[in-house]
Amino acid sequence: MDHHSPQSIRDGARASPVHAANEWDPLREVVVGVAHGAMFPAEDTAMVRATMPREHWSRFVPGNPFPAEVVHAAEQELDQLATLLTERGVRVHRPLSLDWAALGGYSSAMPRDGLFVTGERIIEAPMAWRSRRREHDAYLPLVQRLVKEGARWLPAGVDRETSGLLDGAGSRDGWVINNTRPAWDAADFLRLGEVVLGQLSHVTNPSGVAHLQERLGPEHRVHLVGPDDPHAMHIDATLCPLREGLALYNPERIAPHQLRRSPLRDWHLVAAPPPTPRSWPPLFMTSAWVHMNLLVVGPDQVVVEAADDAMADLLGGLGFTPLRCPFQHVQSLGGSFHCATLDLRRHDG
Numbered sequence: 307m308d309h310h311s312p313q314s315i316r317d318g319a320r321a322s323p324v325h326a327a328n329e330w331d332p333l334r335e336v337v338v339g340v341a342h343g344a345m346f347p348a349e350d351t352a353m354v355r356a357t358m359p360r361e362h363w364s365r366f367v368p369g370n371p372f373p374a375e376v377v378h379a380a381e382q383e384l385d386q387l388a389t390l391l392t393e394r395g396v397r398v399h400r401p402l403s404l405d406w407a408a409l410g411g412y413s414s415a416m417p418r419d420g421l422f423v424t425g426e427r428i429i430e431a432p433m434a435w436r437s438r439r440r441e442h443d444a445y446l447p448l449v450q451r452l453v454k455e456g457a458r459w460l461p462a463g464v465d466r467e468t469s470g471l472l473d474g475a476g477s478r479d480g481w482v483i484n485n486t487r488p489a490w491d492a493a494d495f496l497r498l499g500e501v502v503l504g505q506l507s508h509v510t511n512p513s514g515v516a517h518l519q520e521r522l523g524p525e526h527r528v529h530l531v532g533p534d535d536p537h538a539m540h541i542d543a544t545l546c547p548l549r550e551g552l553a554l555y556n557p558e559r560i561a562p563h564q565l566r567r568s569p570l571r572d573w574h575l576v577a578a579p580p581p582t583p584r585s586w587p588p589l590f591m592t593s594a595w596v597h598m599n600l601l602v603v604g605p606d607q608v609v610v611e612a613a614d615d616a617m618a619d620l621l622g623g624l625g626f627t628p629l630r631c632p633f634q635h636v637q638s639l640g641g642s643f644h645c646a647t648l649d650l651r652r653h654d655g
Contacts, residue, residue, distance in 0.1 A: 322426030324457040324650050328497045330549045331652035332604040335397040337417045337448070338388045339646045341380040342403040344413035344639050346370045346590070347437035350472050356482040356508045357539045362590045369407060372639060376587050379635035380415065384646065387609070387631050394603060399650070401444040412437045414444035416641045417648035419540070421445060422492035422518070424502070428452065429521050432462035434489040434509040439466045452650070460521050464488050471511075480536065482508045490514030493540035493645055495528070496547060501569045502528045503545070507538035531568050533559040542644045543595045545570075546578070548602060552624065554578045556595050576624065579616035584634070591640035599642035603629065609643045 323335075348368040358366060371377070388398045401414040412435070420441050422429040428449060430442055442449075453459045464487055471483040483489055489511050495504035495518065502522065504515065519528045533544045533556070546554040553570060555562070557577040565571060581594035589596065597617060601609040610617050610628040618628035636646055 322457050323452050323455040324423055324426050324428060326423045326497065326649040326652045327425065328499050328550070328652070329547045329649075330602045330605070333391070333396050333602070333649060333651075334653050335399070335649075335651035336391060337399045337401060337445070337648040337650065338384055338391070339413075339415035339417050339636075340401055340403045340444075341377050341384055341413060341415045341636065341639060343406045344372045344377050344380070344415055345406045345411060345437075346372060347412045347435055348410065349435055349437060352472055352482050353435070353508065357537055358591055359589065359593070362588070365590065368410065371407065372590070376635050376638050379587070380639055383631070383633050383636050384415070387633070387643070387646070390609070390629060390631055391603070394607075396603070397651075399448055402447065404440075404444050409440050410437060411440050413639060414441065415636065415639050416493075416645045417445065418542075418641070418645045419491050419493045421648055422495065423649055424497055424522065424526065426456070427458045427460055427521070429460045429492075429518070430462040431490050431492045432464045432466070432488050432514065432517065433491055434471055434483050434511075462488075464517070479506075481506065481511065483511055485511045485513050488514040488517035490518055491540060493542055493641075496541060496545060498547065498569055499550075500526055502526055503541070503569060504528055504530055505533060505538060505541045505544070506530060507540070509539050529569055531560065531565065533564075535559045537593075540641075540645070542599050543592065543642075546598050546600050546644070548600075548608065548621075548624065548626065549605060552576070554598055554600075556598060558595070576620070579620055582614070582616065587635050587638040590638055592637065596637050596642045599644045601643035601647055611637070611642065 346365045354366045392398050420431050470486050491509045494507050494510040495502050544556045544559045552574050555575050562575045578598040581597045608621050608626045612630040612632040621628045
């Protein structure tokens with residue numbers, strides 16, 4: 307398969323091995339990330355300061371690996387998640403573990419960021435970070451096999467050069483990237499059926515939204531919301547759909563009245579509990595609100611960090627069974643259960 311050729315898009319003549327319409331249907335097949343070799347992304351100073359915690363800015367330089375003990379523990383946690391899902395009948399795939407130091411890359415721990423699955427499509431995101439230009443290589447063998455089995459692969463189809471995105475940084479409504487070429491991260495969007503809910507951010511620009519809408523086609527509509535988050539990069543620690551009609555929201559970033567004109571206007575919106583402070587392992591790349599980055603496994607099951615009693619209690623009160631899984635070291639690498647997985651197939655009943 308030509309990684310960048312339109313000829314790789316299948317015509318859907320046979321049943322696709324990929325199908326996911328939303329964030330909550332019963333999970334049947336998934337990719338779980340791999341942490342081995344994770345490196346601090348060496349991004350421009352403007353991008354680091356716009357998105358990363360101030361106390362860790364100095365770490366985002368070329369050739370700097372995450373602490374070995376954090377990566378080792380994160381690998382064990384990802385393995386535990388894979389086992390937890392397998393035991394519940396979910397088919398689990400793992401990406402390749404590449405030499406991220408040699409590639410000037412980041413990690414294959416967060417498959418949600420660069421690939422967007424909706425319907426029978428796998429859509430490649432033209433990500434804004436230069437450290438992530440080769441990240442899709444870790445998933446290429448899996449994508450090739452899925453395409454042979456009937457999935458539709460839509461490559462990004464844009465120049466992967468990222469340097470021009472920072473020209474005139476700060477001029478696009480406060481976002482660090484400009485609009486010179488399409489850029490979007492898949493984790494800036496959530497599937498709600500026919501509607502894809504998303505946000506503009508430091509890694510997603512308006513031409514990126516148009517690029518995604520073109521690939522989705524007329525049967526889907528992208529709707530943007532505007533959280534109050536000056537460091538915005540990925541929406542899944544701001545909103546978390548749990549099932550149709552019910553979602554968690556981050557009360558520090560968005561309020562229910564801001565969603566009155568959104569597809570969530572008639573939903574029951576529940577404030578996520580505040581995160582519990584911790585000193586170790588450090589949150590090198592995220593705020594503590596990463597704890598609401600959850601994975602819905604089925605109508606009544608949600609994976610939650612093992613030590614997060616407040617979140618587990620809230621979910622229990624909403625009628626869910628919290629599936630506890632240790633994940634604090636994965637969170638240190640930049641995401642939690644939603645980011646560290648990629649739904650390939652959810653059963654719609």
